[in-house]
Amino acid sequence: MAQDSCNNTINNNFDDLHKPLNLQQAIAESGRCLYCYDAPCIQACPTSIDIPTFIHQIRSENTIGAANTILTQNIMGGTCARVCPTEVLCEEACVLNTSIDQPIEIGLLQRHAVDHLMKNSKQHPFERAKNTGKSVAVVGAGPAGLACAHRASMLGHDVTVYEAKEKSGGLNEYGLAAYKMVDDFAQNETDFIMDLGGIKVIHNQRLGDNLNLENLQNNYDAIFIGVGLSSTWSLDLDNEDTEGVLDAVDFIESIRQTKDKSQVEVGNDVIVIGAGNTAIDAAVQAKRLGAENVTLVYRRGEEQMSATSWEVNLARTNGVSIKLWSAPKCIIADEHVAQMEFVKTKTKEGKLVETNFTYTLEADMVLKAIGQKLELDDLNGIDVERGKIVVDENYQSSIEGVFAGGDAIDCGEDLTVQAVEDGKQAAHAINSFLGGDS
Amino acid sequence: MDIRSKPSLKCNVAGIESINPFWLASAPPTDKYINVVRAFEAGWGGVVWKTLGEDPAVVNVSSRYGVHKNRGNIVGINNIELISDRPLQTNLDEIIRVRKEWPDRVIIGSMMAVIEERAWKELAVKIAETGVQGIELNLGCPHGMCERGMGSAIGQVPEMVEKVTRWVKEVVDIPVFTKLTPNITNILWSAEAAQKGGCDAVALINTVNSITSVDLDLMAPTPTVGDQGTHGGYCGAAVKPIALNMVAEITRNHDTKDLNISAIGGIETWKDAAEFIALGAVGLQVCTAAMLYGFRIVDDMIAGLTGWMEEKGYQTIEDFRGKAVGNTVDWNNLDMNFDTKALIDQDSCIECGRCHIACEDTSHQAITFDVADNGKRIFTVIDDECVGCNLCQIVCPVPECIDMVPVDNGLEYMNWTNNPLNPMNN
Incomplete structure (x- = not known):
């Protein structure tokens, strides 16, 4: 009991x-x-x-x-x-x-x-335009991909979505804190979007793996790439592959994919490295899973944190302690992570520098939330700059007929709402490209 | 040291002394002993007992009230209830009892009968014998009773208003209040008829004929009785402007200006009360506000009116009664050369744009909308285009952000009667 x-x-x-x-x-x-x-x-x-x-x-x-x-x-x-x-x-x-x-x-x-x-409402609120006979391939069933698919289908094109994971939704399904998306909302919303018709989703299809951009170009009239940022940055420290050191996105995904949250493993002394909303989501959820001590460590000050102040306050009110101006120095581990050492930092002439002062925190779980990046190997031939796909004002990449949006392009903040806007606008651009009215 | 005593709310309505001007109008809140006692305990100065008729008593239907809301707030309700549905003697006995228990409070007996001299006279005498301080003639009820030749069926015919008033005056020696219906073309015709009939006061307004809403599922007007509805009497805050005007029509009319007026219509606060008194009312009757919030609202009516009078230096109600009557004039007497312009305080403006779109779409295109380099939305009045209509000030959500400022255009006072454009002046 x-x-x-x-x-x-x-x-x-x-x-x-x-x-x-x-x-x-x-x-x-x-x-x-x-x-x-x-x-x-x-x-x-x-x-x-x-x-x-x-x-x-x-x-x-x-x-x-x-x-x-x-x-x-x-x-x-x-x-x-x-x-x-x-x-x-x-x-x-x-x-x-x-x-x-x-x-x-x-x-x-x-x-x-x-x-x-x-x-x-029993009926989907939108109708498809007369079929254009054109086909569009969408890579990635996240917010950008699904928004693009929905709008492209509304405009009369037949859409096939290729998704690397088992379920649609992207970060909505795998990456957001569970208490923001209760009652399986991501799947309900995906179903709602699919109710428009004209959209087919094929899961477990990964670019560079069992999916090939060139084949898509041959088989579809236009392509939209909304693959998001599927790999993560590493700390470049020894022992980073030790048991107990995880990517925060994987930790969040395991929470989202486990119905009974009490079955999710969490440490007692958890360190979260990073300062974005992912770091906050990981830290707060670790605390809510029952971790005794959760410490969020960031190498700069609170003003530089990319998480909103509302999110930072959420972390504080959930008992997360936040340590600023501290850079990871080393992971102390046996078979399992045991401690982490940090060096205090400061800014000198505008640059971040390390000081001589170090300290150590107990840790049986370390969650890395220092950013995600585009999987470059999958995008043979597409121009990429500063880790993002280059697109013109019509969301078209360096390859004609291949469009992109969402976190994979450099378009303001990496937010769900921005990804939806990218997908929607790209669908209109694709429609123009295919000869329709924009 | 200020040696003035607290202002007094005592008043005299048609010869009846009252501890304050706040009476409850003839309606469900004054239906029986328990309600009236509760009202007196709460501090009301008087009540007009719910209208009595001859036996057999009427039968009321279920449901009875409809509501008119705006943004969740009640702006008015209507009702399809008839007069008292209890035996006459029950009511008379209870009136006697309350009169004895509450000697310093006023009870007016409201009555209604068919258009027969005998009926009015017999009923009036029976009510007067209970010891009520006055009798009110219900000539205004706009639903149900009028279909039986009573209520507004009488009140809408000036000759009948006069006749009924005279009948009652002939048999009782206490003040008679003739209650007027607003469902007429000109309130003066009814007021003058009541005056000719010898009334001691007029009470107005009774409820306004209305359908508050249509139930779009039942396809019937509300309140619904089964799957049907009927028109009813509208009351509450929404009817106050109608009542204020009708009171003013009577107080600024030469022949009726000295009539005692017991004002009724949407009085919810001390401010509403002060406005009716400023237009010449000697007493006030309240109903809807009490029905919506309970009798306790009289506390603030008393405290608020007293406080305001103290601030203004008015010792008695008579000190400010009728003070707004002289400034209530016909349109023809307004100064056509008076000029006022809107002025927007940029510091308190929250940039909602309501003034701009109201003026741009529906008025005089007198408020410009610009965006500054720092993103601030700036709304500015073009004085040459502004006609001083008040609309921007009305829609502005920030108190005192938009001020209407009179401008000196150097022109002398001129109204329509002495305007050269008036064909009558040629």
Whole structure:
């Protein structure tokens, strides 16, 4: 019994981080929206969702209409409502975000509308245009790939998606913190997107492995590459392959793919190296799995952390201790990792330098979250610069007819919402390339 | 040292002394002993007992109230309830009991009958014998009773208003209030008729005929009774502007300006109360606000009105009663050369753009929209285009961000009556 209740506690730790609004709360919150003209929140949204209109529609009890307004611009409005760093996007731009008021809870309202549609509407909200007879191959069934596939299919093209993993969804399925994507939302959303029709997904197909770009070029009229960043940077330290030293993305994936979270292995003294949202997701989830001490270590200061301040606070309120200005020096291990040594850093003439001071932390688990990178070997022939696929203003790569988007290209922040926008815009570019109206 | 005493809310309505001007109107809140006692315990100065008719008592239907909401807030409700559905003697006995237990409070007996002299006179005498301080004639109910020749069926015909008022005045020696319906073309015709009939006061407005909403599933107006509905009497905050105007019509009309007015219509706060008094009302009646929040709302009506009077230096209600009447004029008397312009305070502007789009789409294209180099959205009034309509100020969500500033254009006062464009001046 005691064990059961402990397991329940762990699973409860992975409940919805932000509880959804009920109808009464949604109506009340929508009533606060000023319905701004040419609203700043629209401009702050990478997918340009007409936020004042959809909130007005919630207020008028046209919730399905509100969802349609959102999904017209962003077919993954459901995921974005859950994971967007709204505090640095729409909600930061909200005119009520002043010292005497609070911004509208745009993310929660968006979730309210999209969830309502996905739950209650029997019919997919969009229709396909007349079939063009053209075919498009999409590589990667993550946010960029699925957004591209959905829009390309809407425009009348037949789409085949090739996905390296067993399931569709990309980071939505494998990479986001579990408490942001409860109740198998990524798969539900994928199913919802597929309901449009005209899209076929083939899983376990990896570029450079059992999938070949040249073959795709021969068999399809256009190609979209949305493979994301599938490999990770290493610390370049000895003992990095010791048991207990993991990539944070693999740790997060194992949490996402395990239904009973109490079955996920976690250390007692966990060190997370990195300062992005992945590092925060890993640290907070490690804590919620029951780790006694979780320490997030970053070689620079808090201002340089790429995680939003909201995420950093989430880590702190979950009991994660954050150590700044510390660079990994060595991994002390026997068969299993035991300790890590860090050297204190500082900036000197604008450059990060190490000091003489070092310290050691106990560790039975080390999670590396120092960034992901593009798998270059798979992209024979495509121009790559600074680790990203080079595309022109129409999302076309150096090879004619091969387009790209999402984290694989250098287009602002590596955010789900940006990937969706890339996929959508690339689909329009592909449509023009194939002779359609853009 | 300030030796002034606290302002007094005591008032005299048509000869009836009341500890304060706040009475509950004839309606469900004044239906029976328990409600009225609770109201007096809460501090209300008086009640107009729910309208009594001759036996047999009417039968009310279920459901009874419909609601009109905006952004979740109630702007008004309507009702399809009839007069008291309890036996006449039950009501009379309870009135006697409350009068005895609460001697310093006012009870007015409201009544309604068919258009027969005998009916009005007999019922009026029975009610007067309970010791009520006055009688109110319900000539306004716009649903149900009017279909039986009562309520607004009488109130809409000035001759009948006069006749009924006279009948009752002939048999009772206490003040008679004639309650007027707003569902007419000109309130003065009814007020003057009541005056001719000898009333001591007019009470207005009764409810406004209305359908608050249509249930789009049932395809029936609300409130629904089974799968049907009917029109009902609209009341609450939404009808206050209609009531204010009708009160002012009477107080600024030469023949009726001295009529005692017991004002009714959307009074929810002390401010509403002060506005009606400023337009000349001697007493006030409240219903909807009490139905929505309970009798306790009278606390703030009393405290708020007292506090405001103290701040303004008014010792009694008479000190400010009717003070806005003189400034309420016909359009013809407004200064056509007065000029005011909107001024936007850039520091408190939160850049929502509501003023711009309201003016651009629906008014005079007098507010420009520019984006500064730093991204700040700047809205600026073009004085030459601004007609001073107030719309931008009305839609602005920030208090005092948009000010309407009178400008000195050097022109003398001129209204339509002395304007050369007026054909009457040629």
